[in-house]
Each structure stands twice: as C-alpha cells, then as structure tokens.
Amino acid sequence: MLDFTLYERLDTENELIFVLSHEELKQNLSMFLAKQIQFFKQSKFKREHALRTLDAIDKCATAAEIIELANTRDLLNLQSLDLADSLNIGIWNNYLEIHITLLTFESVGKVFMEEYKDFLIYLVNLIRSASKGNPLAGAVYATIC
Numbered sequence: 001m002l003d004f005t006l007y008e009r010l011d012t013e014n015e016l017i018f019v020l021s022h023e024e025l026k027q028n029l030s031m032f033l034a035k036q037i038q039f040f041k042q043s044k045f046k047r048e049h050a051l052r053t054l055d056a057i058d059k060c061a062t063a064a065e066i067i068e069l070a071n072t073r074d075l076l077n078l079q080s081l082d083l084a085d086s087l088n089i090g091i092w093n094n095y096l097e098i099h100i101t102l103l104t105f106e107s108v109g110k111v112f113m114e115e116y117k118d119f120l121i122y123l124v125n126l127i128r129s130a131s132k133g134n135p136l137a138g139a140v141y142a143t144i145c
Contacts (some may be wrong), residue, residue: 002138002139002141003036003135003137003138003139004018005138006021006128006135006136006138006139007019007020007021007068007103007139008020008021012075020139022062022063022064024135024136024139025063025066025067025136026060026062026063028064028134028135029057029066029103029136029138030054030057030058031134032079032131032134032136032137033050033053033054033057033077033105034054034132035130035131035134036105036106036127037050037054037077037106037131040106044112046076049075049076049077050076050077052075053075053076053077053078053105054077055057056069056075056078057069057078058070066103067103068128070103076104077106078104078105079103079104080101080102080103080104081101081102081103081104082099082100082101082102083099083100083101083102083143084097084098084099084100085098085099085100085143086098087106100141101145102141120143121142123142124140124141124142127140127142128140
C-alpha cells in the first residue's frame, strides 16, 4: 500500500490523479537511492553508473529537473517508466484502470514471475524497511514489466 500522504491529489472530470510531492522527491531521492543501491551486488561498471546517477540528481535544482533527467533514460539507476494496470473492485467485477508513471532505480529485465505478486510485496517491504525514516520509502512500488 502506498503512503498517500506523500502525494498531491488532483481531481479532473474523468480522473483522480496522485502526484508524488515534488518537495519530498527533491529532498529525499538522492539519500533514498544511495541507501538502496548499496544492497545490490555491483560490478565496477554498475557502481560507476550508480555514482553518476547520484551526482546527476544532486546537481538538479528542482524535482522537475530530476523527472526530466529520468525521462532522458540516460542513467541506468534513474529512468521513467509508464505502466498500465487495473484493480478488480466490487462484487460486480468492475475494473479500475490505473496509469502509473514510475521512477525506476534498478531494472534487471523481465523475469518469469508475473504471477508472484506476494514476492513483489515482500520486496517492497524489504526496501521500505531498509529505508525507514526516509519519506520516499512510502512511495515504493514494485512491478515486473
């Protein structure tokens, strides 16, 4: 479950939009990524890319610049990813369509695990536990795409 206190809510006629607080993103992303990256087995190549990512984030003056940087897809440890998902709600099997734009910090390719949602929840809980005290831990979402 996402921590919705980290998001700003925008309502339109047809949509309910949640946007991660730009203040939280700018203030906490570098520290959050530095903590998460240390848990990955890294070759010299990956370590250099991780340091390059952290340096690029620290040079951004605003969250909008960080998002623009992620959109370029030039960094291995910071990329933007758009996903479509749906939730089954109600006893009538109605579906709520969800469009998600994520900032990814590690992408290891598609694995043969689409049905293992419980494992993804486990990963989210591990990441949040390792980043206790950092507000962005509540914004972690894991998926296989």
